[in-house]
Amino acid sequence: xxxxxxxLKRRPVGKPVAExxxxxxxxxxxxxEGEVQVRNLWMAxxxxxxxxxxxxxxxxxxxxxxxxMEGPAIGEVIASHDPDFAPGDLVFSRLGWRxxxxxxxxxxxxxxxxxxxxxAWLCFAGMPGLTAYAGLLRIAxxxxxxxxxxxxxxxxxxxxxxxxxxxxxCPVIGSAGGPDKVAFLREVxxxxxxxxxxxxxxxxxxxxxxxxxxxxxxxxxxxxxxxxDHLQAALSLANNFARFAVCGMISQYNVTDAPSVPxxxxxxxxxxxxxxxxxxxxxxxxxxxxxxxxxxxxxxxxMASAETIYEGIDKALDAFWGLFSGANIGxxxxxxx
Amino acid sequence: xxxxxxxLKRRPVGKPVAExxxxxxxxxxxxxEGEVQVRNLWMAxxxxxxxxxxxxxxxxxxxxxxxxMEGPAIGEVIASHDPDFAPGDLVFSRLGWRxxxxxxxxxxxxxxxxxxxxxAWLCFAGMPGLTAYAGLLRIAxxxxxxxxxxxxxxxxxxxxxxxxxxxxxCPVIGSAGGPDKVAFLREVxxxxxxxxxxxxxxxxxxxxxxxxxxxxxxxxxxxxxxxxDHLQAALSLANNFARFAVCGMISQYNVTDAPSVPxxxxxxxxxxxxxxxxxxxxxxxxxxxxxxxxxxxxxxxxMASAETIYEGIDKALDAFWGLFSGANIGxxxxxxx
Numbered sequence: 307x308x309x310x311x312x313x314l315k316r317r318p319v320g321k322p323v324a325e326x327x328x329x330x331x332x333x334x335x336x337x338x339e340g341e342v343q344v345r346n347l348w349m350a351x352x353x354x355x356x357x358x359x360x361x362x363x364x365x366x367x368x369x370x371x372x373x374x375m376e377g378p379a380i381g382e383v384i385a386s387h388d389p390d391f392a393p394g395d396l397v398f399s400r401l402g403w404r405x406x407x408x409x410x411x412x413x414x415x416x417x418x419x420x421x422x423x424x425x426a427w428l429c430f431a432g433m434p435g436l437t438a439y440a441g442l443l444r445i446a447x448x449x450x451x452x453x454x455x456x457x458x459x460x461x462x463x464x465x466x467x468x469x470x471x472x473x474x475x476c477p478v479i480g481s482a483g484g485p486d487k488v489a490f491l492r493e494v495x496x497x498x499x500x501x502x503x504x505x506x507x508x509x510x511x512x513x514x515x516x517x518x519x520x521x522x523x524x525x526x527x528x529x530x531x532x533x534x535d536h537l538q539a540a541l542s543l544a545n546n547f548a549r550f551a552v553c554g555m556i557s558q559y560n561v562t563d564a565p566s567v568p569x570x571x572x573x574x575x576x577x578x579x580x581x582x583x584x585x586x587x588x589x590x591x592x593x594x595x596x597x598x599x600x601x602x603x604x605x606x607x608x609m610a611s612a613e614t615i616y617e618g619i620d621k622a623l624d625a626f627w628g629l630f631s632g633a634n635i636g637x638x639x640x641x642x643x
Numbered sequence: 644x645x646x647x648x649x650x651l652k653r654r655p656v657g658k659p660v661a662e663x664x665x666x667x668x669x670x671x672x673x674x675x676e677g678e679v680q681v682r683n684l685w686m687a688x689x690x691x692x693x694x695x696x697x698x699x700x701x702x703x704x705x706x707x708x709x710x711x712m713e714g715p716a717i718g719e720v721i722a723s724h725d726p727d728f729a730p731g732d733l734v735f736s737r738l739g740w741r742x743x744x745x746x747x748x749x750x751x752x753x754x755x756x757x758x759x760x761x762x763a764w765l766c767f768a769g770m771p772g773l774t775a776y777a778g779l780l781r782i783a784x785x786x787x788x789x790x791x792x793x794x795x796x797x798x799x800x801x802x803x804x805x806x807x808x809x810x811x812x813c814p815v816i817g818s819a820g821g822p823d824k825v826a827f828l829r830e831v832x833x834x835x836x837x838x839x840x841x842x843x844x845x846x847x848x849x850x851x852x853x854x855x856x857x858x859x860x861x862x863x864x865x866x867x868x869x870x871x872d873h874l875q876a877a878l879s880l881a882n883n884f885a886r887f888a889v890c891g892m893i894s895q896y897n898v899t900d901a902p903s904v905p906x907x908x909x910x911x912x913x914x915x916x917x918x919x920x921x922x923x924x925x926x927x928x929x930x931x932x933x934x935x936x937x938x939x940x941x942x943x944x945x946m947a948s949a950e951t952i953y954e955g956i957d958k959a960l961d962a963f964w965g966l967f968s969g970a971n972i973g974x975x976x977x978x979x980x
Binding site (some may be wrong): 534538548552553554555558571572573574575576577579580581582583584585588 | 736869889890895908909910911912914916917918922925
C-alpha cells in the first residue's frame, strides 16, 4: 500500500514556510509479526506542533528531520499480526501527518467505533475534551450555578469548555475575535453572552456589561487561554473565591517587551482567587470519566462538533497555516480517507 | 480609673501625620452589669490600620473620628460583672490604642495565661501566627522537604512563616531588606539561606544562587508578601507543581502606573503552579490547632519571638510610623503596662 506523508525537511526560523516541509510517498509493506497496519481516517493539527519543529527541550521531544511528523490521528485497522487488534477496529495513535502506517500494538489505543463520530476522538472525546474537562472539573472545581468566563471560546478547547459549563447548569460568557466567531458562540455553543474582543475598546467594561446583562454579580470561574487584558478583565470581575484554570496565555507567548497587563494582580489576594496552571497530560486518569460524560452529552444532542475540516493529506499544511491566521473555528482537522 | 487612648481626629490625606491624632485621657468607671473591666498589657499595630483611617468600603469598617482607634490587644481583667470572666484573667480584644476599658463579655476572648508569654497572643499565637499557618499549611499545603521561599521574611507574618517551615523540616530561603534583617533571618529565625534584596541587582539571580547553594533544584512553596520582582523571581525558580500562598503584594499597593513585573506569568501554566490568595479571617477554624502547635514549638524553644517593642501608649504612634520606615523587625507591639 502507498502512503503519502508530510515530512519536516528543515527547522523553520520564525514563521514556518512551505519549503520547510515536503509531501513524500512511501510503500507500506504488509505488517510484520506483532505489528498492525492502519489507514488513518482523520488527523488533527494544533499550535503546539510549531514548538516541536524546533530543536528545543520541552516535555515532548522535537520532530525528527526527513521523517513524517507526529500528531494525533484516528484510523482503521487494515491488517493485524497482533491478537489484540482486528481489521475494522478504530484506533487512536500519535502517528498522524500520514495516510497509512505499520506500528507495534503498543502505539495504538482502541476506540469505540459506534458511540461517536470517528473524528470526535480527536476533538471533544480526545485531548481537547480532556483539557476542557480537567480544567473546569478538577482545576476550577466547577459546580452548577457558577458564572463561567471562557477566553478563546471558539477555539478547539474553549468551544468544548463552553459546552461543558453550559451542560453543567452554569451561565457562560465567551470571548472570541470577530462577528463570525461570536455568532458561532451564540448559535452553536449556545453561550449566555458573547464578547467580540476585537470590537471592544475595554475588555473589562465589556465583561462588566455582559456580567450585568445575565444578572450576575461577577464571575466564579475563568477558563484562561489568553492572558493579558483577558486576565485583567477576569480579575476585575471575579467574585470572591473565584477559581482560574490556566490552560494557556497565548497573547503572552511572543511578547518580548514587558507585558503591560494585568495591572490588578493584587486582586488575587483581596478576592482570595485561586489561579492554577495545568497540562492535560497530567490528568489522563480522568479520561474514562470524560469519555463517558461526553458520549452521554453527544447522544443527548448537547455536545456540538466544533471543527474546521480540510480534505486530504496534501491540505494538511493548509490546515496548519489556518491555525495561525485566526480563521479556524473549533478543532482543526484533516480528513484523510 | 484613668485611661489614655489614641483617637483619630481627622482622616489623613496620603501619609498620616501626628496632627491627625490625639492622645486623650478619660475616666473608666466601674463596670456595669454584664461588663468586664480590662487593663491592656500589650497592643499591636499593623499596616492595615492605615486603610481603616480612610472612609472607604472594605471588609472591616473605617475607624470613627474622635474615638479611640481599634486594634488587637491583650489585657488583664481588673473587675468583672460577667460570670465567665474573673479578675486576673488574660483576655484578647480588638480594643487596643487605649490603656483600659469596660466592654461586654462578648468583646473578649479568654487566653491561657500560663502557656505563653502574654504578647505571644498578638504574635505567633495570634493573627500573624494564623496568617502564616493557614497560608503554609492550608493554602500551600506544605509538606516536609518542600523548599520554601518567604518574602518579607523579617516581617510580623514572614518571620513566623520561616519558623513554621523550618520546624516542619523544610529548607527555607528568606528575603528581607538590609544587613540587620538578614542577620536576624540567619541568627534568630535560623533560615537556610537569606537574601538582602536591596543589595541584589537581580533578585532572580540571587534566588537561583541561593537555591543552588542549598542543593535544591527550585522552590516548591512561595510565601508571597511582596509581589513585583519577588513574584517574578519565585515564578522563575519554581519547581513544577509549586504552590504560591498570596498573603500580600505590598510592593504593588501604591503603583499607579503599569507594574512592569512579573514578565513570566505564563510559567503558571508551563510549571502547573497553583497561586492562591487568602485572608486569615477566612481560616479561623484553624485557630485552635495553630495555638496548640505554636505552644508546643514555643515550649521546645523552636518558636522565637520576633518583635519590635515600644513602651507606653504615648509611643503608640511612633510604633505605627515605624511600620512604614522599614526599621521594625517582626511584630510591632506597644507595651501598655
